[in-house]
Amino acid sequence: MTDLTRLTLTEARKALDKKDFSAVDLTNAFLKRMEDKRDLNVYITETPEQALQQAKLSDQRLSKGQGGLLEGLPLGIKDLFCTKGIRTTSGSKMLENFVPPYESTVSANLLNAGGVFLGKTNMDEFAMGSANITSFFGPSISPWKSKKDPQKKLVPGGSSGGSAAAVSARLAMAATASDTGGSIRQPAAFCGLVGIKPTYGLCSRWGMVAFASSLDQAGPLTHTVADAALMLQVMAGYDEKDATCLSGEVPAYFDKLNANVKGLKVGIAQEYIENLNEEGQALLQKGIDWLTQAGAVMCDISLKTTPYALPTYYVLAPAEASSNLARFDGVRYSSRVDGKTLDDLYEKTRRTCFGEEVRRRILMGTYVLSAGYYDAYYLKAQKVRQLIAADFDQAFQKVDVLLTPTTPGAAFGVDERPSDPITMYLNDIYTVPVNMAGLPAISVPAGVNDEGLPLGLQLIGPALSEQLLLNAATVIEQAANFRQYRQL
Amino acid sequence: MLENENLVQGRTGKWEVVIGLEVHAQVNSKAKLFSGSSTDFGSDPNTQVSFLDAGMPGMLPVINKVCVDQAIKTGLGFHGHINEISIFDRKNYFYADLPAGYQISQFHYPIVTGGYIDIEVDGKPTKRIAITRLHIEQDAGKSIHDLHPEFSYIDLNRAGMALMEIVSEPEMRSPAEATAYVKKLRSLLRYLGTCDGNMEQGSLRVDANISLRRLGEPLGTRAEIKNVNSIRFLGQALDYEIYRQLEILEDGGAVIQETRLFDPVKGETRSMRGKENAHDYRYFPDPDLKPLVVTQERIEAIRTTMTELPDAKRNRFQVDYGLSDYDATVLVAEKEIADYYETVIKAAKSQDVKQAAKLCANWLISEVFAAMNRESLLIHQLPFQAHHLAELIDLIIDGTISGKIAKDVFAKMWTTAKSPTELVADLGLQQISDTSVIEAVIDQVLAENPDKVTDYKAGKVQLFGFFVGLVMKVMKGKANPGLVNDILKNKL
Numbered sequence: 001m002t003d004l005t006r007l008t009l010t011e012a013r014k015a016l017d018k019k020d021f022s023a024v025d026l027t028n029a030f031l032k033r034m035e036d037k038r039d040l041n042v043y044i045t046e047t048p049e050q051a052l053q054q055a056k057l058s059d060q061r062l063s064k065g066q067g068g069l070l071e072g073l074p075l076g077i078k079d080l081f082c083t084k085g086i087r088t089t090s091g092s093k094m095l096e097n098f099v100p101p102y103e104s105t106v107s108a109n110l111l112n113a114g115g116v117f118l119g120k121t122n123m124d125e126f127a128m129g130s131a132n133i134t135s136f137f138g139p140s141i142s143p144w145k146s147k148k149d150p151q152k153k154l155v156p157g158g159s160s161g162g163s164a165a166a167v168s169a170r171l172a173m174a175a176t177a178s179d180t181g182g183s184i185r186q187p188a189a190f191c192g193l194v195g196i197k198p199t200y201g202l203c204s205r206w207g208m209v210a211f212a213s214s215l216d217q218a219g220p221l222t223h224t225v226a227d228a229a230l231m232l233q234v235m236a237g238y239d240e241k242d243a244t245c246l247s248g249e250v251p252a253y254f255d256k257l258n259a260n261v262k263g264l265k266v267g268i269a270q271e272y273i274e275n276l277n278e279e280g281q282a283l284l285q286k287g288i289d290w291l292t293q294a295g296a297v298m299c300d301i302s303l304k305t306t307p308y309a310l311p312t313y314y315v316l317a318p319a320e321a322s323s324n325l326a327r328f329d330g331v332r333y334s335s336r337v338d339g340k341t342l343d344d345l346y347e348k349t350r351r352t353c354f355g356e357e358v359r360r361r362i363l364m365g366t367y368v369l370s371a372g373y374y375d376a377y378y379l380k381a382q383k384v385r386q387l388i389a390a391d392f393d394q395a396f397q398k399v400d401v402l403l404t405p406t407t408p409g410a411a412f413g414v415d416e417r418p419s420d421p422i423t424m425y426l427n428d429i430y431t432v433p434v435n436m437a438g439l440p441a442i443s444v445p446a447g448v449n450d451e452g453l454p455l456g457l458q459l460i461g462p463a464l465s466e467q468l469l470l471n472a473a474t475v476i477e478q479a480a481n482f483r484q485y486r487q488l
Numbered sequence: 489m490l491e492n493e494n495l496v497q498g499r500t501g502k503w504e505v506v507i508g509l510e511v512h513a514q515v516n517s518k519a520k521l522f523s524g525s526s527t528d529f530g531s532d533p534n535t536q537v538s539f540l541d542a543g544m545p546g547m548l549p550v551i552n553k554v555c556v557d558q559a560i561k562t563g564l565g566f567h568g569h570i571n572e573i574s575i576f577d578r579k580n581y582f583y584a585d586l587p588a589g590y591q592i593s594q595f596h597y598p599i600v601t602g603g604y605i606d607i608e609v610d611g612k613p614t615k616r617i618a619i620t621r622l623h624i625e626q627d628a629g630k631s632i633h634d635l636h637p638e639f640s641y642i643d644l645n646r647a648g649m650a651l652m653e654i655v656s657e658p659e660m661r662s663p664a665e666a667t668a669y670v671k672k673l674r675s676l677l678r679y680l681g682t683c684d685g686n687m688e689q690g691s692l693r694v695d696a697n698i699s700l701r702r703l704g705e706p707l708g709t710r711a712e713i714k715n716v717n718s719i720r721f722l723g724q725a726l727d728y729e730i731y732r733q734l735e736i737l738e739d740g741g742a743v744i745q746e747t748r749l750f751d752p753v754k755g756e757t758r759s760m761r762g763k764e765n766a767h768d769y770r771y772f773p774d775p776d777l778k779p780l781v782v783t784q785e786r787i788e789a790i791r792t793t794m795t796e797l798p799d800a801k802r803n804r805f806q807v808d809y810g811l812s813d814y815d816a817t818v819l820v821a822e823k824e825i826a827d828y829y830e831t832v833i834k835a836a837k838s839q840d841v842k843q844a845a846k847l848c849a850n851w852l853i854s855e856v857f858a859a860m861n862r863e864s865l866l867i868h869q870l871p872f873q874a875h876h877l878a879e880l881i882d883l884i885i886d887g888t889i890s891g892k893i894a895k896d897v898f899a900k901m902w903t904t905a906k907s908p909t910e911l912v913a914d915l916g917l918q919q920i921s922d923t924s925v926i927e928a929v930i931d932q933v934l935a936e937n938p939d940k941v942t943d944y945k946a947g948k949v950q951l952f953g954f955f956v957g958l959v960m961k962v963m964k965g966k967a968n969p970g971l972v973n974d975i976l977k978n979k980l
Contacts, residue, residue, distance in 0.1 A: 082546045095545070102539060104546060207546040214775035242548050243777050320775055323578050326589020327543040331642075342584055342640075369580070369770035378772060 004029040005170035009073050009227040010254075012173060016062055016072050023058035023072025027051050027116050030074045034118065034171050040141045042156075042166040044079050045087050046119035054116040061114065069234055069254075071114030076172030078163045079120040080127060080209040081107045081218070086117075090209040091125040091135040091159075094328045094335050094353040104207025105239045106176060106218045113234040118172055122162025125355045126325065127183055127211040130427040131417060132161025134357040139414050142191055143169035143488055146451040154411045154453070157187030157427075163221050164191040170488060174222040174231050178208060180215045181313050182407075182431025185443035188221055189406035189456025192445040192482060194228045194473065195221045197431075199463045200438035201246035202232075204239030210324040212317035213244075215435040225444065225473045229253035232466065246464075253467055259474040262295035266472075267399030271306035272430060279449045280405045287403050287446055287457045290479035291472065299399050305391040308384050309433035314425060315368050315381035316436075322365025325358070360421065389437040396462040401472055404430050406443040406456035430458060440466050444473040445482040452485065494661040495703065496730060498738045503700045505730055506707060507666045508658035511673055512651050513683040514627065514691040515558045521626050521650035522549030522592065529689050533643040541648040543587030548776050551576075555650040558682040559599050559624050560782060560790050562652055565680045565797060566619055566673075568603030570787050574623075576777045580770040585629035585642050593653075595771040598623035599780065605656075605676065606799060607668040608817060617669050618657040627651050646690075652683070658697065658707065663726035667719050670694055671821070674719075675798050679823045687717050694722055699743065700733045708733075709743040713750055713757055725750035729757050801826055809833070809845035818853055824867045825852070828874060835878035838885045847881050855898055863902075872901040880908040888912060889919050890969055921968040923975065926959070929967070930975055933958045944980060952976070 004026050007015065016023060031048050051074065058072035077083060080090045082100035089095045103111070111117070122140040124132050132140040132155060142156040142165050156165035160177030164187030167175050177184040179197035188195025196219045203218040210216060220231035236250045266288075273284065288298055330336035330349030337352045339345035354362070368377035395402065407427060418424045434441040440463070443456040457476055461469045495502040520527060523538040540547040563570050575597040578590040600622035606614045629647035633640050654673065660666045674692060677683040685692050694717075699710035711729060716722045728750075733743050748757040796804070798820045805816040805826075820826045829852055838844040856877070860867070880897060883889050889897065889912055900911045912918055920926065933955060934941055944951040959972050 080546075088545070090545070098545070100545070102544075205546070206548050209545040212775070241550060243550050244775075319772060323580050323590050323770070323772070326580060326582065327545070327587060329582060329584075329589060331584050332542060332587065333544065343582075346582055366770065369772055371768045371770075374770075374772075 005033050005173075007173070008224050009070070009174050009222065009230055010224070012073055013069075013071070013230075017067065023055040023062065023116065024052060026072060027055035027074050027118070030118055030171065030173070037143075037169055037171055040143060040165055040169055040171070041138050042122055042140050042162045042169065042171055043076070043119040044089055044091070044122050044135075044137045044162070047086055047117055050086070051116050051118050054111075058114050058116060068112065068114035069230060070110060072116060073114070074116045074118050074173050075110060076119060076121040076163055076166040076175035077107055077110075077117050078160055078176050078178060079123055080178060081176055082207040082209065083107055083117065083120065086120065088120065088209070089137070090127070091123040091137060092353065092355070092358070093136040095209070096136070096335055098333055100207070102207060105204035105241065106208065106235050108207075109234055109237060110176070115234070121160070121166050121172070121175055124159035124161065124183075125358050126209065126321070127159040127178060127180055127216075128321070128357050128361055129158040130182070130186055130424055131155035131412070131414075132158040132165075132187075133414060133417055134158070134355055135162075136355060140165045141414065142411055144191065144411060144453055145487060146453060148451050153414045155190065155414050155417070157190035157411065159183040160187050160221060164188060164193055164195075167191070167193055167221050167223065168488075174220055174227055176218060176235065177221045178211075178216055178218050179431075179435065180211050180217075180317060181435050182428040184219045184221060185406050185431050185441060185456070185458060186427055188443040189445070190411040190454065192454035192485065193221050193223060194225050194442065194444050194477070195219065196228050196232055196442040196466065196469065197434065197440060198232060198236060198466055199246070199440045200435075201244050202236045202250075202440075202464070202466070204237070204242040204245050206239055206241040212320040213324060214320060215313075215317060217435075225442075225470055225477050226254065226257060228442070229257050229470050251467055253470055256467055257474060258471055259294070259478060261291060261472050261475050264291070264296040264401065264468075264472060265299055265399040266291050266296045267299050267301040267395055267402045269301050269303045269306065269395070269402055269404065271303050272404040275408075276405060277409065279455065280408065283447050283455050283457065284403070284405055286480070287476055290476055291403065293479070294475045296472070296475075301395050301398055301402075303391050303395055303433070305384070305388045306433055309388055309436050310425060310429055312381045312384045312388065313428070313432045313436060314364070315377050316385065318361040318365030319369050319378050320365070322362045322369065325354075325362055328353070357421070385436050388433055392433070392437045392439060392460075392462070400461070401465070401468060402460040404458045404460065406430060406458040410449045410451065410453035410455055434460055439463060440469055442469045442473045444476045444480075446476055446480045447482070448485045452487070454482075454485065494665075496700070496734060498734050500738055502703065503734060503737065504703050505661055506658045506699050506701060506710075507660040507663075507726065508697045509656045509660070509666060509669060510695040510697070511654045511670065512693045512695070513562075513654060513677055513685070515555045515624075515650035515652055516682055516684060517552060517554045517558060517650055519552050519554070520648040521552055521555050521624065523648055525648065527649050531645055533641070533645060536645040537647065541587065541644055543589070549592060549774070551777065551780065552650065555624060556599070556780065556782065557786075557790055558650075559622060559652050560787060561680050561794065562654070562677065562682045563600030563603065563622050564787070564791055564794060565676050565682075566603040566605050566654075568600040568619060568622060570782060571597065571599055571601060572782055572784070573597065574599040574780045576624075576774045576780065577771045578774045579625075581767050583628065583631070584640065585631045585644070585647065587629070587644065587647060591626050591628060592774055592777070593625035593771075594623035597779075599782070605669060605672050607665060607672050609662075609664045609668050611814070615665065617659050617665075620655040620657055622652050622654045625651050625653055663723045663730070666696065666726055667723045670719050670722060672798070675821050675823075679795065679797050687719070690717060693717050696722060696726060698726055698729050698733070700730065700737055708737070709745050711743060711745070711757070712747050714747055714760060716750055721750055721752050724752070724755055725757055728755060732757065809849070810842040811845065811849055815849045815853060819849060822867070828852075828867050831874045832878045832881070835875040837878075837882050840885070843885060844881055847884060848877070851877070851881065855895065859902065871903075872905075876901060876907050883908055883912065887919060887921060887968060889917055890965070892969075893917050893919065893965060917966060919968050920963060920966050921971055923971060926963070926967055926971055926975055929959055929962050930955075930972070930979055933962065934979060941980070952980070955980075
């Protein structure tokens with residue numbers, strides 16, 4: 001039998017229907033590999049018993065011809081989606097022992113479609129990070145190796161680093177992720193995966209541990225564009241429990257997927273190219289060539305607010321986070337360090353159970369919301385955010401989609417982490433503007449650098465243009481033939 | 489000139505009292521503001537708590553439309569402007585009974601702006617108090633510190649309940665005006681059915697801002713008295729605070745801007761926290777909630793559900809029933825009483841509506857209210873039926889019984905279920921209006937007291953009452969008092 005962990009979701013789903021193997025076989029293959037690859041530290045909590053139980057039920061449904069879209073397919077779930085009866089930590093000591101009594105809407109949608117949960121994947125603490133090195137449970141390691149320095153442990157990106165490393169290392173067939181400033185797309189680019197951040201409100205946030213509520217969006221990490229379409233179709237959908245969720249039917253992205261981009265107007269924004277290094281420029285040129293050959297039309301455009309997106313993000317996201325994380329106070333369900341007084345308990349609990357990066361962002365957020373600073377920081381940032389959104393609106397009057405690199409470069413070593421936070425934050429420079437405007441964007445693996453490490457291209461579209469993005473990404477996927485670069 | 493009546497006299501001169509009130513009114517609604525949890529009062533601790541109310545990770549608020557409708561109705565009730573767009577903000581602070589670490593409120597853009605309430609104090613002309621705003625917010629849970637020497641207990645049943653915070657302009661000039669304002673607002677809320685106004689249960693709580701100044705000068709530094717839960721305590725707290733601030737200012741000192749608590753046992757206010765410890769609430773728009781949009785159609789639909797409000801009802805009572813301003817004001821203060829009053833009038837058979845209405849008002853305000861107070865009963869708990877009270881009034885008007893006998897019948901109505909007509913018949917209390925019977929008794933009384941008759945005729949006219957008393961005594965109080973007076977006058 002071929003190695004079942006090499007299959008894509010769509011391949012495996014067809015094979016299950018044909019009874020080439022059972023859902024239990026498939027789950028066992030992944031569980032075995034998870035045992036072998038624990039050094040990558042991609043799972044915070046493995047759930048083999050539940051996975052096998054679910055796989056058995058999947059086999060029963062498959063035998064009756066009642067299989068769902070994801071029936072029997074083994075998935076990793078980012079550890080900020082609350083899973084009923086399964087520990088959910090959000091990568092923090094604060095929730096080290098938190099077992100939610102409820103299931104997030106997104107993970108419930110996956111379960112209803114027959115998905116099998118292998119476990120909860122590692123992540124930057126409360127999704128704050130770009131390298132999965134802020135996790136209380138230790139860094140996740142990318143399965144990719146630099147040709148120049150094969151001993152070097154590489155970061156999988158973040159904050160959905162565990163999910164990306166898991167899919168990339170074939171420890172899950174696909175995984176859920178979340179994107180506040182690039183946390184789906186940047187790890188996708190670092191690990192040679194497809195990652196789509198949908199339009200804000202397409203997926204319900206109910207049951208997701210919040211980082212920055214006005215920016216957080218769930219999305220999938222997959223090997224292929226088709227898999228991304230399938231996952232997104234299941235994850236998305238109106239939820240009356242989330243007041244910011246979009247109403248309307250979710251399109252059948254997977255069924256409608258095609259590689260027709262004839263006449264598609266693709267914008268190349270000069271602000272995204274200016275500081276690009278040579279390998280980045282070469283990659284973008286390849287993207288331009290592939291899309292042009294497929295019949296798309298390139299247009300040079302300008303998004304003048306681009307340089308302001310990152311500083312604006314680092315005002316607004318911490319502001320919301322400082323408030324969202326106030327509930328972790330040691331009083332009810334979170335970890336607690338006792339104190340002599342209530343204030344003492346708060347201070348000890350929060351100093352001990354939040355990591356450095358989380359504390360830094362809570363402090364920043366508290367500062368920008370404080371009396372006397374609110375107008376200069378928070379209010380101004382809100383105004384800039386509107387300008388960024390208007391800038392994209394204006395661009396989409398002229399073009400259908402934008403093509404940009406996903407990240408400034410490829411993955412770096414776990415030990416090469418930048419010493420100052422700002423340099424780390426720059427990882428998100430191409431991804432953050434999209435969140436500010438609530439737009440959908442997809443990262444698709446397009447090639448490798450001179451070390452053989454993956455690089456991704458990003459397509460950005462107007463609100464609810466997911467189908468268009470998936471179709472255009474298919475063109476790049478086919479032209480790039482990224483499978484040729486796989487190391488595992 | 490009017491305002492000068494309220495000035496406070498100090499050693500160094502007169503001071504003007506300036507009071508503004510923030511009233512927190514719990515919205516009448518079966519479910520909380522953002523969760524489906526029940527709002528029943530008196531349930532076991534922590535039994536009405538959803539995952540949202542407990543601040544669990546990933547839980548999101550969804551607005552309860554009923555609470556919004558109630559806020560709109562309240563705003564319409566005090567002639568406020570309903571804003572088509574309002575915004576929910578987070579008010580951030582840490583406390584053990586605030587599970588999320590923030591309270592969802594409305595800061596910059598409340599749902600209602602402007603409006604007013606007319607108040608009356610001691611028969612003085614109506615004074616109009618402007619309302620700044622009404623906003624919707626969540627209540628916090630309850631901390632209980634006195635159950636255990638070392639531990640505090642938290643009850644989250646109240647956490648997340650909907651409150652309307654109604655903020656007045658600083659336009660009240662005396663504790664009497666402040667208490668009149670709260671009474672009037674409470675009456676309005678109860679008429680509207682948007683808050684039960686139950687202050688003992690905490691459904692209505694008042695924060696009072698108070699300062700003193702020399703007439704014509706800018707506002708002085710204010711103190712805020714938090715969480716006053718009775719109208720009587722509000723008056724006492726303000727009285728104390730005026731005295732306290734007056735002492736400071738007269739001595740040339742400065743009032744500190746601070747939050748104070750009223751201690752009803754000692755009858756004084758105490759500093760809770762000063763400005764230096766004031767919270768920085770870091771308000772910002774709640775990203776979990778979209779701006780609250782209410783359409784004109786929705787506002788108009790709510791307007792059509794509004795019942796007659798106290799001011800309109802009082803005017804109607806004066807015009808239709810010829811009631812005095814005082815009687816009308818007393819009867820409309822509680823909707824249940826006003827409704828009861830009209831039920832009785834409608835059941836009365838007397839042709840002269842105004843006579844019946846006036847008599848009924850007197851009876852309610854004096855006899856019925858006194859009995860209710862004595863027995864600690866509410867109007868809907870009276871032991872007799874409303875139409876029996878109407879019958880009693882009819883019996884007085886048609887001369888069957890006197891007002892004095894009616895009081896005896898009324899007393900019997902509390903203990904038996906019989907109608908006044910039955911009681912009068914059973915007890916033989918019919919008024920005697922037969923002039924020949926009355927004349928005979930008068931003749932007998934005059935014959936038995938010849939010396940007093942002589943005195944009376946000599947000018948001792950106050951003896952008239954003495955003769956009436958004797959006649960009534962002989963006739964066991966059943967004589968028609970008008971006839972007794974007339975006949976006695978003639979005979980003497």
